[in-house]
Amino acid sequence: MRKTSELIDTLVESATPVRRLAPPLWRTCIWLALAALILALLCVVHGVRPDLSMRLRQPVFVVSMFGALATAVLAALASFKLNLPESPRRWLLLPLPGFAVWVSTIGYGCLTDWVSMSPDGIRMGEAARCFATLLMTSVPLSVVMLIMLRYAAPLRPTMVSTVGGLAVAAMTSFALSLLHSLDATIMILIWNLGMAALIAGMASALGRPMLAWAAGRVMPLLPPQLSKPQ
Amino acid sequence: MPGRSKENPPCSETPRLTLVRTPASITGQGSRGQWSALMARAQDGDREAYRTLLTEVEPYVRSIAIKYLRSSSDLEDAVQDVLMTVHSIRQTYDPKRPFGPWLVAIAHRRIIDQLRRQTRRRSREIELSTEHETFAAPPAKLFGERSVEIALVGAIDKLPPDQRDAIRMMKLEEMSLKEASQASGRSISALKVATHRAIRNLRKLLKGELS
Numbered sequence: 001m002r003k004t005s006e007l008i009d010t011l012v013e014s015a016t017p018v019r020r021l022a023p024p025l026w027r028t029c030i031w032l033a034l035a036a037l038i039l040a041l042l043c044v045v046h047g048v049r050p051d052l053s054m055r056l057r058q059p060v061f062v063v064s065m066f067g068a069l070a071t072a073v074l075a076a077l078a079s080f081k082l083n084l085p086e087s088p089r090r091w092l093l094l095p096l097p098g099f100a101v102w103v104s105t106i107g108y109g110c111l112t113d114w115v116s117m118s119p120d121g122i123r124m125g126e127a128a129r130c131f132a133t134l135l136m137t138s139v140p141l142s143v144v145m146l147i148m149l150r151y152a153a154p155l156r157p158t159m160v161s162t163v164g165g166l167a168v169a170a171m172t173s174f175a176l177s178l179l180h181s182l183d184a185t186i187m188i189l190i191w192n193l194g195m196a197a198l199i200a201g202m203a204s205a206l207g208r209p210m211l212a213w214a215a216g217r218v219m220p221l222l223p224p225q226l227s228k229p230q
Numbered sequence: 231m232p233g234r235s236k237e238n239p240p241c242s243e244t245p246r247l248t249l250v251r252t253p254a255s256i257t258g259q260g261s262r263g264q265w266s267a268l269m270a271r272a273q274d275g276d277r278e279a280y281r282t283l284l285t286e287v288e289p290y291v292r293s294i295a296i297k298y299l300r301s302s303s304d305l306e307d308a309v310q311d312v313l314m315t316v317h318s319i320r321q322t323y324d325p326k327r328p329f330g331p332w333l334v335a336i337a338h339r340r341i342i343d344q345l346r347r348q349t350r351r352r353s354r355e356i357e358l359s360t361e362h363e364t365f366a367a368p369p370a371k372l373f374g375e376r377s378v379e380i381a382l383v384g385a386i387d388k389l390p391p392d393q394r395d396a397i398r399m400m401k402l403e404e405m406s407l408k409e410a411s412q413a414s415g416r417s418i419s420a421l422k423v424a425t426h427r428a429i430r431n432l433r434k435l436l437k438g439e440l441s
Contacts, residue, residue: 002310004288004306004309004310004313007310007313007314008281008284008285008288008313011280011284011313011314011317012277012280012281012284013277014317015272015275015277015280015317016275017273017274017275018273018320018321019321020273020321020323020324020325021321021322021324023324083322084322084332085319085322085332085335085336085339086327086331086332086334086335151319151321151322154315154318154319154339154340154343155315155319155335155336155339156339
């Protein structure tokens, strides 16, 4: 085993100036600005759903959209807060109010619209375009969040990546509701909750190795002679 | 205080009680504030400040780790792990915030991670005790071999006489079929059959004894 004094020597020798991490609120704004940019591009390329103006007059739809957006914003802020070592765990609870509103409106929609699901409710062409939108929204947002949260790798990777995954999932769901008119009950469940569970679940399961990978690739944090697998 | 000393010059004959301020680095109260300043300078690339910080922080981290870890090598591992983590995420420290909670949170997280790793390792691996070493040693194994030998001899004794003689000559004394035939006055084929039956019966007898 190496001596601690030798380790200190190695760390001091490799110490270069570092740029301090921006405050969590500022980092949340950067991530949200990127999300807004992606959404704007998708709106220009794909166009919003044809019945958007009509749907925006329905309170349940508006509350659902607001719930998803609030979940995305609050979960992003929570993940950037939890990224800091000394932040208390209760930041984990921050996205819960938005999440509760979002899920309850989906549940309400499913109950009231159950009978309105028609045989042609699921159309393969529309579903494929939805899937493309889903990838175009969630992949860049996930990659950026992974890079922005990489310092959580040695601290609490699972917690941070789960909340980060929830932010991506909620933002993706918001984009889908804005762009695609898939309102059949089963599709709502699959796209909204199913995808949210999938993205957050993947982030939770792969959080530790992915954050460690991003930390090592984006900026080697330790001198090479000290780098070892965790 | 210079002003005061001018007003009341020290008298060499009268003993005086003077109040001395303890340096902040010793009390620990002020050291965290100093650590904060040292880390801020280290973030800007001041290596001497960084060396001072890590050297001062090390015993403090050790005092946290000693509450959780008993073995000296585990303790050293934990201290070094905390220092490496401090180094790798020093960007996350904001000098506007206190340094203590930042360091303590990192130390606790890494020590808990080490304890988890140890628990996982211990659930998969068994450390060899003197008992294991005793039974793994050759004299201890001879006891097991000896007991199998005794059981085999006992089983051979239980065989019918023709089979017992055949197995003794063919397997224990390692005689060839021809030699055994000459010694016993029996044909080679009769010896082959007797040996085959003896082995089958021995297998049954030993299996019964073992079960």
